[in-house]
Amino acid sequence: MNKKTGFSSAVIVAGGSGTRMGRPKQMLPLGGKPVLVRTVSALKQAPSVREIVVVTPAENRAELNKYFSDLIYADPGSTRMESVINGFLKTSPQAETVAVHDGARPLVNPARVEACLQAAGEYGAAVLAVPVKDTVKICADGVVEKTPERSALWAAQTPQCYRRELLAEALEKFGAQKDATDESQLVEKLGVKVRVVESDYKNNKITTPEDLLFAEALLDDKTIYRTGFGFDLHRLEPGRRLYIGGTEIPHTKGFLGHSDGDVVLHAVCDAVLGALCEGEIGVLFPPTDESIKGISSVTIAKKVLEIVRAKNAEITHIDATIITQEPKIKPHYAAVRKSLADVFEMPEGNVSFKSKSHEHVGEIGRGEAAMCHAVATLKIRSNV
Known part of the structure; x- marks a missing residue:
């Protein structure tokens, strides 16, 4: 069992073009502030997070600099994994654990971020997730083939947290896989069991205009x-x-x-x-x-x-x-x-x-x- 994590880096991936929203979703206003500003603010409240690397285009950085003076920036890649790698390379070698988070999840609970980082320090890898509320169908050609047991299904969120050396190995060996939708898939390929840390349904990813309305309604302000x-x-x-x-x-x-x-x-x-x-x-x-x-x-x-x-x-x-x-x-x-x-x-x-x-x-x-x-x-x- 590892000692309690004391220095963590956070990599926020915010390089999307926002095709479905008509403009970059991470810079849309949410409660008077850009979505990405609220995301950064939430991670800053996690006690172990000592540095934040934001993977975002140069045109977004001037706006972020109006709110923060200590961010580290990295350029987005052509895929999510390339963006994660670019951000990871900017993290400090002193970091014991690294949290990878979507820039479009601004309502993440800082206490749950901290719990996920501590679980990663102890077990090697941990992800925030919530139990699936709906019945899920596995289909092919428009026909239901199987209905999996709902109690075993969890919807993965971010941040996804790892010991630094473990994430480095996973990205080096499998980071070129373009079909990977999250980093835990790569860590699983190393034979590491990823721990699930229960999150909440407020930590929703803003992808569509309806998601933005949902986030507005959930703001505590x-x-x-x-x-x-x-x-x-x-x-x-x-x-x-x-x-x-x-x-x-x-x-x-x-x-x-x-x-x-x-x-x-x-x-x-x-x-x-x-x-x-x-x-x-x-x-x-x-x-x-x-x-x-x-x-x-x-x-x-x-x-x-x-x-x-x-x-x-x-x-x-x-x-x-x-x-x-x-x-x-x-x-x-x-x-x-x-x-x-x-x-x-x-x-x-x-x-x-x-x-x-x-x-x-x-x-x-x-x-x-x-x-x-x-x-x-x-x-x-x-x-x-």
Whole structure:
């Protein structure tokens, strides 16, 4: 019997393209955070896990780095086994055991991860699994050939955990087998008996849109929705560049302000901060601070987005209306909507943008100024 495991590495395999989901499933939002972020967070809570290797394409890493500063990365292979090998090669030789986990299983219980690692340290290999709830039929050509005894059937999950030297041997001898769907198959070929550690049904793999809805329903977080209102007004001055919603609009005038004066982004940012009860952008970026004179409003918006994430929140809808006599905004609706969606990293279908004239009344009606009203709805999760 081995001593209790003290140093374990975790390899998270997250290299899939998400064909069935329309985009990489591991980066889809789940409770305001990408699926893969929640997966990493769960494994970090297992006491024995001292390092995490994430096997994922380079384009996903910048998002992960917003949440974690200590991840190790490996490139995906053309098969799952190649990805596992690439990740395993990045693990520390000091690791006594290695856990291999699917990036699309974000609701794994850290206590069960730890139990699986300890079982692997003691017996050599262990996998999380749950008893099969449905009756299973073995079929051929659409005809039932056999009904196995359900009590003997278990559905394998991840992580699957192994003593480091055992997994290294299995991958070296059998890692080229493209039909292997999990690592325990390879370890079994070594003649090693794999221990089953009972898991729970929350540790479901997100493969289809229905799986994502199921995971949302199972989150322990309490969800509330809040709506915030934002307003901004700026003068238009000749010779300045005109920015609306983060995109430049051709015009002879631009907004006068300490920043680039983007009234739409300013109003939306204040609406978002209002929903979070976090004040307004003048507090974050005071107009008396000369070091930020001329700052891009996109930079301001990205700071607001950081606050949204820190509050475990997600922007679900934006509705902004600019009131201006000039220039004509309607030809730019599509460009501004796309820009707002890109800046706030949300689906374009959740962004509304429109304009109204001021019927030639007052300073706005004379083309001397413009203002914007904005409403933002946020989904906010907490553990309370």
